[in-house]
Amino acid sequence: MRILEIREKAVPIKSSISNAYIDFTKMTASIVAIVTDVVKNGKRVVGYGFNSNGRYAPSGILRERFIPRLLEAEPNDYLNEEGTNLDPHKIWDILMTGEKPGGHGERSVAVGTLDMAVWDAIAKIEEKPLYQLLAERYRGEQPDDKVFVYAAGGYYQPGKGYKELQNEMQGYLNLGYSVVKMKIGNSLEEDLRRIEAVLEVVPSGQSLAVDANGRFDLETAIKYAEALEPYNLFWYEEAGDPLDYELQAELSKHYKNPMATGENLFSMQDARNLIRYGGMKSDRDYLQFDCALSYGLVEYMRILDMLKEYGWSPRRCIPHGGHQMSLNIAAGLGLGGNESYPGVFEPFGGFADHIPVENGYVGLPDVPGIGFETKAPLIKLLRSLAE
Numbered sequence: 001m002r003i004l005e006i007r008e009k010a011v012p013i014k015s016s017i018s019n020a021y022i023d024f025t026k027m028t029a030s031i032v033a034i035v036t037d038v039v040k041n042g043k044r045v046v047g048y049g050f051n052s053n054g055r056y057a058p059s060g061i062l063r064e065r066f067i068p069r070l071l072e073a074e075p076n077d078y079l080n081e082e083g084t085n086l087d088p089h090k091i092w093d094i095l096m097t098g099e100k101p102g103g104h105g106e107r108s109v110a111v112g113t114l115d116m117a118v119w120d121a122i123a124k125i126e127e128k129p130l131y132q133l134l135a136e137r138y139r140g141e142q143p144d145d146k147v148f149v150y151a152a153g154g155y156y157q158p159g160k161g162y163k164e165l166q167n168e169m170q171g172y173l174n175l176g177y178s179v180v181k182m183k184i185g186n187s188l189e190e191d192l193r194r195i196e197a198v199l200e201v202v203p204s205g206q207s208l209a210v211d212a213n214g215r216f217d218l219e220t221a222i223k224y225a226e227a228l229e230p231y232n233l234f235w236y237e238e239a240g241d242p243l244d245y246e247l248q249a250e251l252s253k254h255y256k257n258p259m260a261t262g263e264n265l266f267s268m269q270d271a272r273n274l275i276r277y278g279g280m281k282s283d284r285d286y287l288q289f290d291c292a293l294s295y296g297l298v299e300y301m302r303i304l305d306m307l308k309e310y311g312w313s314p315r316r317c318i319p320h321g322g323h324q325m326s327l328n329i330a331a332g333l334g335l336g337g338n339e340s341y342p343g344v345f346e347p348f349g350g351f352a353d354h355i356p357v358e359n360g361y362v363g364l365p366d367v368p369g370i371g372f373e374t375k376a377p378l379i380k381l382l383r384s385l386a387e
């Protein structure tokens, strides 16, 4: 077998929402298609991928470096021993040929996007759901049959008052979610009012997570910590700059409830620095590394191995990004859950159309690959690239 073609397109995922750091009025994502010469059920196998929200479409480096590197390789260099399927680890090495360590920038996003398409193709060629394949290959046990998911929203938005925020959160509860997340970071006084408004509609503080998107210096992070602590929230996310491990470690001494961070750490080495120096507690905190921004599942498995060495369970990982790739990893490799953005970042947010969220958990479709084919608006967009 061989790869025939790789296509890429930048698509808008823009909206009027803002977090404490950026607005999404110009946000884009790359979609990619890896077209193989394998035919299953009368159709050519195409693997699809895209990058998570929060980083822009890495079209330039995909087209100039990463896609050509893979297309220039001989099939022997990227196939498994039997020559019957792609080898994701070999492909990763090909993609990263000529790339120095460190300074990950946008290239981890480009590689993460291609890696997603590679795994989609592999599972389609094996004619299995990706979560099943991952559980068999790497876990040696059955996949989880459902995954904890929480609804991330609560963005700042023009004209959005307390009532609209409450309605949004009530909507997530009505959809079957048990935990919701909202943005904080613009003003402590105002955020406390917004939090109290949400606490009027959710059962308790344990049903609400807050996300500062790296906005705070240490002093502000501690002020928020002191104000948030009595609410006993589900978690307090990304208080300071993602690379400021000392801030996170110091903050840890001022807050006794769960914290979460890691969505903007893009490599095993950065993740390891958080574990080494960030004061994160393996029996309390959550890790949000997102494979679609950080060199893909091949690198994510290195992160899981590193975590094991430091005594962290994969159950402490609840990835950022709300995509089906991380949902498959969560079920297949036994993570603690996955993010979800119902109605936000369409058509990438949300899971299989026919599987509802129930009591905070969602099941996965029994179809080959990542499952994009079960999400009508998403597969329509992806197919526009290659079928």
Ligand SMILES: O=C([O-])CC(=O)C(=O)O
Pocket: 019, 053, 054, 152, 211, 213, 263, 320, 321, 339
């Ligand atoms: O607003 C964003 O950039 C998304 C985010 O932090 C999250 O989903 O945790």
Ligand SMILES: [Mg+2]
Pocket: 211, 213, 237, 238, 263, 320
């Ligand atoms: Mg976040």
